[in-house]
Each structure stands twice: as C-alpha cells, then as structure tokens.
Amino acid sequence: MAPKQEKRNVEKKQRKYEAMFLMPPVAASETETAINRCREIIERHGGKILVAKKWDERKLAYEIGKHKRGLYIIVYFTAPGEAIAPIERDVKLADDILRVLVTQADHLSEQEMAAVEPQKPDPEMRPERSEGFRGAGDRFGAGDRYGGGDRYGGEDRRDRPPRYRREESAEPAASE
Numbered sequence: 001m002a003p004k005q006e007k008r009n010v011e012k013k014q015r016k017y018e019a020m021f022l023m024p025p026v027a028a029s030e031t032e033t034a035i036n037r038c039r040e041i042i043e044r045h046g047g048k049i050l051v052a053k054k055w056d057e058r059k060l061a062y063e064i065g066k067h068k069r070g071l072y073i074i075v076y077f078t079a080p081g082e083a084i085a086p087i088e089r090d091v092k093l094a095d096d097i098l099r100v101l102v103t104q105a106d107h108l109s110e111q112e113m114a115a116v117e118p119q120k121p122d123p124e125m126r127p128e129r130s131e132g133f134r135g136a137g138d139r140f141g142a143g144d145r146y147g148g149g150d151r152y153g154g155e156d157r158r159d160r161p162p163r164y165r166r167e168e169s170a171e172p173a174a175s176e
Contacts, residue, residue, distance in 0.1 A: 012080035016050070018105040021073040021091070022064070022098045025057055031071070037096060038075050045086045047079035050110060064098045076105060 021038045031054050039049055055072040064070070079087075084102055091100040 014078040045083040047077045051076040
C-alpha cells in the first residue's frame with residue numbers, strides 16, 4: 001500500500017492587477033455596458049473587481065480595426081496569477097474589445113485606485129504646426145544643416161570619377 005498523500009487546502013494567492021481595456025467608441029449611454037463586459041470577463045475567471053470606470057475616450061495613434069478613436073476603461077481587480085492568461089485569451093477572442101494591458105498593481109492602495117483620472121497631454125510637448133506644406137520651406141532654406149551652408153565646410157562636392165557602366169549581356173534573362 002502506498003502511503004496516504006495529504007491533500008492540503010492550499011488557497012491560491014490573490015494579487016492586485018490593473019487592466020486597461022481599449023474598446024471602440026460608444027455612446028455615453030452604452031459606457032456602462034462596456035464596463036460590464038470587462039467585469040464579466042474578469043469575474044468568469046475568478047477575479048474580484050475592486051474599481052472599474054471609464055478612463056477616457058481618445059484619438060488613437062494609429063487605426064485599429066478601422067477605429068480612429070477608442071474608449072479606455074480601467075479596471076482594478078484581484079485574481080490568482082493563473083487567471084491572467086485566460087483573461088487575455090478571452091479578450092483576444094472578443095470582437096468588442098480592441099486591446100487589453102494587464103499589469104500587477106500590488107503597490108497601489110484602494111484609495112489610489114479609486115482616484116485614478118486620465119492625464120491631460122502636456123501642452124509644452126506638442127509641437128506647433130505651421131500652416132501649409134512641411135517641406136524645405138519650413139527651415140527657411142537651411143535644409144537639414146544648422147547653418148544652412150554647403151557641405152564639407154563650404155567646399156563643393158569635388159569632381160567625381162565616371163560611373164561604372166555594366167555591360168549588357170548578350171543572353172536575355174531566362175523567364176520562368
């Protein structure tokens with residue numbers, strides 16, 4: 001007889017996570033539906049929602065699935081570590097969620113989670129746009145050199161040797 005193996009009631013360690021869901025833009029009345037969709041996916045895999053709210057609706061850096069704008073929903077939740085991969089898999093299979101990013105948030109308190117607000121872009125970071133075509137004219141004739149002068153300290157490019165010319169072969173290229 002084999003010795004009895006003791007089954008231990010090992011409780012899975014619950015960690016705090018932050019998930020940022022990117023969804024197609026929806027009407028204001030449908031925002032709650034979008035939040036509930038995120039809630040449903042997390043709770044299906046044993047997660048417990050701490051905070052879930054609309055973060056912001058912004059223009060995307062590039063088109064994702066023909067969408068130029070996106071609704072960001074931020075969700076703080078607790079879940080065992082092995083639940084994260086199935087959550088991300090379900091999001092990839094969902095048609096109504098464009099992207100998700102899940103990170104650990106053990107360092108945050110629940111008060112900090114509830115106080116999260118979208119950050120406004122820093123106005124100093126945005127370059128000013130001039131009117132018209134952005135070509136050589138936007139540098140006042142300077143090209144891409146700071147002084148606007150010629151290359152090689154004002155000297156010309158000097159004479160170049162004649163270009164090498166390939167001799168054309170007598171046989172035409174074989175076509176497949």
